[in-house]
Amino acid sequence: MELFEQLENVVAEAKKDAEAFYGKGNKAAGTRLRKAMMDIKNLAGDIRKNVTDIKNK
Numbered sequence: 001m002e003l004f005e006q007l008e009n010v011v012a013e014a015k016k017d018a019e020a021f022y023g024k025g026n027k028a029a030g031t032r033l034r035k036a037m038m039d040i041k042n043l044a045g046d047i048r049k050n051v052t053d054i055k056n057k
Contacts, residue, residue: 003050007043010036 014036020029 003043003047007040007047010039010043014040 014033017029017033017036020026021033
């Protein structure tokens, strides 16, 4: 559950950067958003692996 909470936090922060990038054209926010998307991808993979491990016990 800890990984899922981390994912929620990253998504919440990414939303702020998405609003700044798309709404205000802030290029630095776009860079942070791209990093957050990679973090989300990695966390999602970790969650998926964790669920599979627990399911197969």
